Amino acid sequence: MNIIFLAPPAAGKGTYSTLLKEKYGFSHISAGDVLREQVALGSEVGNKVKDIMAKGEMVNDELMAELIETKLKSIDISKPFMLDGYPRKLNQVKDYENILQKLNLNVDKVLYINIDKETGLKRILGRVTCPKCNKGYNTLTGYMAPKVDGICDDCKTPLVSRSDDTKEAYEKRYDIYLNETQSVLDYYKEKGKVIEVDGTKDPDSVFKEIEILLGDKNG
Numbered sequence: 177m178n179i180i181f182l183a184p185p186a187a188g189k190g191t192y193s194t195l196l197k198e199k200y201g202f203s204h205i206s207a208g209d210v211l212r213e214q215v216a217l218g219s220e221v222g223n224k225v226k227d228i229m230a231k232g233e234m235v236n237d238e239l240m241a242e243l244i245e246t247k248l249k250s251i252d253i254s255k256p257f258m259l260d261g262y263p264r265k266l267n268q269v270k271d272y273e274n275i276l277q278k279l280n281l282n283v284d285k286v287l288y289i290n291i292d293k294e295t296g297l298k299r300i301l302g303r304v305t306c307p308k309c310n311k312g313y314n315t316l317t318g319y320m321a322p323k324v325d326g327i328c329d330d331c332k333t334p335l336v337s338r339s340d341d342t343k344e345a346y347e348k349r350y351d352i353y354l355n356e357t358q359s360v361l362d363y364y365k366e367k368g369k370v371i372e373v374d375g376t377k378d379p380d381s382v383f384k385e386i387e388i389l390l391g392d393k394n395g
């Protein structure tokens with residue numbers, strides 16, 4: 177099984193991709209990581225990217241497709257994998273489908289974790305962490321709150337706020353993401369491949385829903 181993973185900022189993509197990886201053996205292919213990895217490896221496509229970035233130019237669709245194809249050819253595609261951060265627009269969808277066709281694959285599912293802007297904002301702004309044991313909490317979401325306000329459950333250390341985003345920055349990131357991915361979502365909705373999960377619930381319930389919707393057998 178291969179899936180495209182779509183989720184607005186703060187929807188919990190990191191959490192769920194880790195769980196899918198641990199429980200079902202999904203490879204997690206992040207477009208940003210692939211780019212950095214190929215540059216570091218000095219592969220043919222990596223060197224092209226390096227030249228382009230040195231000129232201060234953007235990596236175009238063609239090169240992005242080449243990166244993704246190189247990566248997919250380097251992994252065992254008989255095992256489940258999820259693609260994250262690609263494709264982000266309709267042109268890239270066409271490119272990606274061409275790549276998959278060469279590998280005798282189809283997009284199986286598009287997993288969309290839906291979260292509204294307001295809930296996403298609470299997640300971002302409510303983030304607090306224990307500076308001693310690194311345990312994370314959230315004071316605004318209604319779950320993941322510490323038992324005693326401002327104090328770590330485990331080691332009783334005062335918690336510190338660790339929001340690296342402002343309200344404005346988050347809202348901007350959110351709007352850009354939605355704008356960019358809407359056409360991808362619409363395309364796959366029409367094909368009946370989109371699994372939409374309500375990402376505003378607590379992470380355990382969200383992941384259970386993902387498991388049910390993806391089906392038990394992920395091979």
Ligand SMILES: [Zn+2]
Pocket residue numbers: 306307308309310311328329330331332333
């Ligand atoms: Zn602690």
